[in-house]
Amino acid sequence: MGIDSPDDVDLEVMAFFCGARVKYRDLTSCAARIVGKDNRAIITVDRRTSFERQRFSIAHELGHWVQDRGQVSVSCRSADLTPFKLKNFQIDREAAANRFAVELLMPTYLFSKAAHDKTMTIESARVLAAQFRVSLTAAAIRLVELGSYPAIVVCSSKNGYQWSWRHPEIPLSIRVNRLISRHSVAQHLHSDAKFEPPGPTTVDADDWVSHTQVEDYVLTEDSVRIGRDSVLSLIWWHDEGPLISYDL
Template identity: 35%
Template sequence: MSLSRAEAILESLGIDRPEDIDLEMVAWSLGAKVKYRPLCSCEARICGHGNKAIITVDDRKSARRVRFSLAHELGHWTHHRERLLICRSVDIGKSSGSRRDATDPEKVADRFASELILPSYILHPMLKGYRTLNLKTMREVGSAFNASLTATAIRIMQSNTFHAMIVCHRPGKKPWFERADCVPDRWFPKATLDCESYAKEVLANKTEQVHPRKIGADAWFDRPEAERYEVSEQSFPLPNNEVLTLLTFSDPAMMEEQRERRQYGLSIDPAIRVR
């Protein structure tokens, strides 16, 4: 397995278990000292010179948020030295693990953070112990790595272990999604929530969907053949009035690549974006 820069740092420190990922120790190994105190104008910041840096993180946030913010700043220290960076809440974790926009400093730092907290060489073997993917699975994995549910879900999609995707909707804003590479790209989710989807109720009532349920694929995908299939959905609320939905695919026919793509026409809605 080819290691990312964040993962290579962890491996060089002999870290091979999720409980051993001590970010303060990682920071120390990189020449950075970590301080925690209330911050008013930002959520975290780093100031460095030469091979030394000081990272300050707002300690009023949740423990997992603080952890991700620290990992984010270590991403800046690794990739953007000799710069003064102040990271607001809107800059951290909004593109967690994104494989796109590789030149955007904040997205680069987010990607580094997700790989530092959920390194593939530890995560992937763990996922092989699960036969199915659901919210319970994601919570167990997230707990093992002390990672947020959203960051965990994204990294699981990127592991390409399950035929699945996650879709996040938020009122008045563009939704985003992340899918496993094994899911054909013709399965592009709708930009708006279907009235038949439980996600709509979750968004309205802030109630978690405890168990996955089957639903017609046409509730999620605007393709002619979608009405022939079913997918499994499980939705849960996120902060800031967002809802995240896990979609899993069990019908092998949905995973087959189509030779004649024009038979159905690939329609991509510009109102939806991929992480």
């Protein structure tokens, strides 16, 4: 479709191109849905949600249409319509629709260019989120996935770890801690509602991850509150030395 910049990603035009019309309604039993037969489909999204959320929902429903074109009827729950539910997309249809949405909204060839050489910080994620008209969480995940430097994005609640996503160069032997360290910025944000996010902060690596020799170095943490009870943290190996020199 000649998409040369993030501004060209017009989801209603794309949907129309695929035979789908988009409607905006108050939805109660689901967050978004698609009903289609033969070459025509109707996508309905909840109009009370944010603009970025509506865009993600349309892209997700188009993912279902691409999977099941000709005959489809799916109602999607809010919990499934998330950019972090991408794992096992080969077998999980909701994850596959999310993966499709992420690629449609933030195409690899455009996002890699936009993320090139950017610091792995919340500020970079904010810039990219505004550019691609997606949520901060979606942009942070894509920044970690396609950015120039090794980092992990972690989402936590007061009860601890919720999910994470990592740069492909970070070995799987590095495990993210399930308990959020009391020395981390994230924990301060959880425990003190008045605590303002300080921006990128140097923390001990073992506050966030576990592996051999983890006590020998530091990481850069940048955390902010998202939603009611969640904190989004970008954990950046600003100094890549430990990743190279340790046998991980």
